[in-house]
Amino acid sequence: MISGKLTKKSVQTLGTGRHGDGNGLYLVVDPSGARRWIVRLTIKGQKNRQGKPLRTDLGLGGADLVTLQEARAKALEYRRLAREGLNPRYNGPKSVPTFEEVAQQVHLDRKPTWKNEKHGQQWINTLRDYAFPLIGRLPVDKIDQPEVLSCLTPIWTEKHETAKRVRQRIRVVLDVAKSKGFRKGENPVNAIMAADVLPKVRTNAKHHPAMAFSDVPPFYQDLCSRPSMAAKALRFTCLSASRTSEVLGMRWEELDFIESIWICPEDRMKTGQEHRVPLTEEMLAILEPLKAMQSEYVFEGQKRHHPLSNMAMLMLLRRMGVEGVTVHGFRSTFRDWASEVAHAPRDVAEMSLSHRIGSAVEQAYARSDLLKKRRDLLEKWSGFVCDAVGK
Template identity: 75%
Template structure:
């Protein structure tokens, strides 16, 4: 027969911050952050505290996300029985430790609202599913040390180094959470492996997105202008704005201010997690204006109403055009090369145009301007060059470019 008390499963999930009693010394503690954990208060028979009073002590029973209400009641009953017999639960309790996979799955659920997007959240758990769960998933989380972590990392450390590096970060997170919930003690083995340089150093191979030469872009853009496909319109805008694929494809009309000649891409779609303002040039507006007639929520609507183009649409267009060895993302590099080699744009103006963060955190704290006016000048010159409105490609003196 199950034990009963004042709390219910629904209350456990919804009660606000504070200490909520279930009865018989069991409490649910809800932190201001929303974290929920169980504690039990017992008085150990025959034992006194430093002041000579009966020893009354609180013991943690684990987080409410991994320990159910009934489990907490069972454990609280076990602690009270030990205390009644004069046994201190701190040294005598037999704890039920969750497995590595159980903690990892709960961490994934808890952090779902914080993922940049659904795909990122799924990648997080998939890495553990593929490379950690088969080897350490069923091991109690308090029994995982350096040998167990190395079982996961060593086989892929050199051949799939980037995957292994992310795997180590995710294992570390799971073990850190387990320790915060009282299921582990001591140093995180991932940290010990890293600090002890147990695994060999792997030279990181720098790979770049294949980009079109800036000298070839005007002819390519002219080809795009003769095409009616929505993918062509999106690719034209991508070339002109220097934006990332997902930023452009998920662009909504509510983000566009034609009066201010400005497109504001919201933080949730930006790699840097901050709003990014893009000055709209005459050429960009020429691409956008006719699309308003579609009366879609999306600027670049796909096959389904009010839904964006597929993230492969522009790449497939490149392939149909016979453009090989070039990626959509690479057009950002094309712009950056032109900005440095032809326009002579100051580094900070060119980098902010690509929504790159520049300088240290301290420098960024003081330099809060996004250089919009200077970027507007640079982007106008870029649009003129891409569309063939610019008469030449002579390098501009820095004092006359993007200032």
Template identity: 50%
Template sequence: MGKLTVRKVESLKTPGHYVDGEGLALVIGRRGGKSWILRTMVKGRRRDIGLGGVSWVSLAEAREKARAARKIAREGGDPIATRRREQACPTFEEAARRVHKEQIVGQARNAKHRDQWINTLITYAFPHIGSKPLRDIDQSDVLRVLAPIWTEKPETARRVRQRIHKVMDWARTAGFFEGVNPVEGVERGLARQKDRVRHHAAMPWAEVPQFLPLLGDAVSARALRFLILTAARTGEVIGARWSEIDRDNKLWVIPEERMKAGREHRVPLSDAALEVVDEMRGLDPEFIFPGLKRGKGLSNMAMANLLRRLGRSDVTVHGFRSSFRDWAEERGGMAREVAELSLAHEVGNATERAYRRSDLLDKRRELMDRWARFCSPSCAEIVRIGKTP
């Protein structure tokens, strides 16, 4: 009788090695992944044989697999070699497409991320290792994928690395290979990257009041004005629905599925932001900022294209969040956490967040009202740009 039960397997969370009996054990990794391992003698040598992840192999199935493997070993055979002959190992491309379908398509918050996830592998990984069986992929293969882009396209290379890691983690859990994920430690064979962080180009906060009157009245212009006044992200603005606006309480309530952090975010709306919303009424029954296609929101490139037409290719749409943050630091007159929460950033460590019950809405409303007044072209706070005569 084994020591483990179905309920215990489900409840165990702490990383470690949990023995069931006769060499079978449940292994929980530091990231929470659970898998079955059989430790037995094969041709005079001790071997650890992976039997698959808990999500794929039940306790009863793991015990049955362990019994079958021990029988092969007692008869002088190699359970791993036998399994490889009996089980067709998928290629990296087959595995990547399966992981994309099962773990990315249903969980990614937007179509752009879903497409980028698989497209980066199609472009950079499949030409090198796409047709190679998972069990045959080693660190030299991963190095061959990453080396050509590691310094030329560092951000893309890091994403490719993370995605290959995810595919190979799935492959190991599914029992297609054993040992260390070949992506681990691959950086030691690569040149040092120079641009670990590249910030979005931002307009100096003092220039914002003089910039806003130049925008015009197009949908993209009003969307950008709304984005600046709310310090929101591009995706949040172009996907904004009328159902999210609480006009009476002057709130824009963005649901969790549209937020980067996966939590509902309440945005206090200044009078200037509400004015933009009112200007958009009647154009579309669902989207506040409709796109050219019926039933679709504004394109995610519309505001960036507007900046280029205005001759401001030196700044980015996302950079206006930095403009707001810099203004809040120098002129906002509020605590740092108020500005951070206005940007929907996490503040404090996990314990502090667990005890915080308020999103500081009233203080954030005051801060956003001050920002709107500053952004007004007639505001007395406008800072003169350039040298005074």
């Protein structure tokens, strides 16, 4: 056992200041009462900016977590490195963080890259719910295939899409841990995938229930008779073939009434790319009267300067007695009409839905967003939708 001047009791009772244990180890008690260990070293052969021997203080952790004996052992190891001319700040033994600690840091580091706050929160929430309870407190270098499987197996068949997200996020955390020197060898997630350890799960593509395009004109006529903000937002959503979140999050500064264009910024687009939507006469007729409200959002909800709820348009459909149809489904309705009635070129129809076209290489060379052709298509769609209203 390494000895020194301090005792277990004095570590807990000494007042504010720096208290030496010997051999460069000090207990520092802050005015706040916090207690921490530091070791003062002179590193052999290294000089400071003034050309004198390099003397440095290194933290060893808080006294509530690091015991007196542990602090003495760490200080001894740091002094050994310093005598060899090695700076312990860069050459000392690294304490291996837990899986949860690395995951939380990855989440924080990637925060600027999330499409929105909700997406970023979902990333960490899936790990919180399905990984942290089982492997969160394990050091990242102790996690192998059995530990990963303990997280994935219980949800692999019943919650397959969620399980795939958990798998992908565990893999990212372990890859980052390896890049920082906390792990060695193959990522166990990759090994599990390569060995087909988990059973194959067949999933059928789920489509949003959509209204037949032949039913849209009379439905739209009914919408026009309703003065609610949800009805106006649903009319605009139907005409623009846009996503619910894009329409409800629309602000006035995104609208160019001179060029008749709505520019949805990249941070609100699912594709992560800015999208220009041509505004037809019917869309403009919906928007113009709303300027008088002087709200930050075009489609304001019950709270001032806040958008409508995500459920507002769906609940309107239910009140209208329209069952088996979702708001998102109107995008499918438009796509069917564009193909079967308007005979629109595939690229024009897909770009109208803000879908990416072709491979990554093709996208890189595609300089035009076909705005004029998309405007013509949306004008035709608007004319078709409003047919019953005209009659």
